[in-house]
Amino acid sequence: MGKISKKILFSRDAIQKRVRELAYQISKDYAGRELIIIGVLKGAFILMADLIREMSIPCKVDFAGLASYGAGSESSGKVVMTKDIETSIKEKDILVVEDILDTGLTMQYFVDRLKERNPKSLKTCIFLVKRKKRKVNFKADYVGFNIDNCFVVGYGLDFNEKYRFLPHIYVIKK
Numbered sequence: 001m002g003k004i005s006k007k008i009l010f011s012r013d014a015i016q017k018r019v020r021e022l023a024y025q026i027s028k029d030y031a032g033r034e035l036i037i038i039g040v041l042k043g044a045f046i047l048m049a050d051l052i053r054e055m056s057i058p059c060k061v062d063f064a065g066l067a068s069y070g071a072g073s074e075s076s077g078k079v080v081m082t083k084d085i086e087t088s089i090k091e092k093d094i095l096v097v098e099d100i101l102d103t104g105l106t107m108q109y110f111v112d113r114l115k116e117r118n119p120k121s122l123k124t125c126i127f128l129v130k131r132k133k134r135k136v137n138f139k140a141d142y143v144g145f146n147i148d149n150c151f152v153v154g155y156g157l158d159f160n161e162k163y164r165f166l167p168h169i170y171v172i173k174k
C-alpha cells in the first residue's frame with residue numbers, strides 16, 4: 001500500500017466544544033429521567049467517555065459490539081452483533097452513542113434489535129454523519145458534525161485498527 005496522507009478535519013478543541021454542546025442538550029432533554037447510554041464498539045468508546053463526563057445528569061452505561069462483514073471500506077449489508085448489551089432496556093430511556101453514520105446499515109440494524117426489547121424511548125447520538133445517499137433512510141437524533149463522504153480516522157475511528165488513539169479527527173487520502 002502507498003503512503004497515507006492525513007489532514008485535520010476537527011481539532012481536539014473543536015471536538016471538545018461540540019461534545020460539550022451535545023452533553024448540554026442531552027442533559028437538558030433527559031433531566032429527571034433514568035437514562036441508559038449504549039455505546040457501539042469499538043469506534044464510540046472515546047466519544048462515550050467524553051460525553052458522559054460533560055453531562056450534568058446521571059446515567060448508566062453499557063456497550064454493544066456490531067460488525068458489518070465484507071470487503072472494502074464500505075459495509076456489505078450484513079450486520080451482526082458480536083457483543084450484546086448486558087442491561088435490560090425494557091421500559092427504559094435509551095440513548096445509543098455511535099461514532100459515524102455512513103450507509104446507515106449498522107444503526108438501522110441495531111435500533112431495530114433494541115426496539116424489539118420495548119424500551120420506553122430510544123434515540124441516537126452520532127458524532128459524524130456523512131452527507132450522502134444512504135442505503136437505508138436513517139436519521140440520528142443528535143448529530144456532532146455533518147461531513148463530506150470521506151475517510152476519517154482518530155478520536156476512536158480507525159483505518160485497519162490504526163489511528164483510534166489520535167486526539168484530532170483526520171481525513172485520510174489513500
Ligand code: PRP
Binds near residue numbers: 040107
Ligand atoms: C463503523 C462505525 C459504525 C459503522 C458505520 O464501524 O463505527 O459502526 O462503521 O457504517 P454504516 O453506517 O455504513 O453501517 P466498524 O464496522 O468500522 O467497526 P469499529 O467501530 O469497531 O471500528
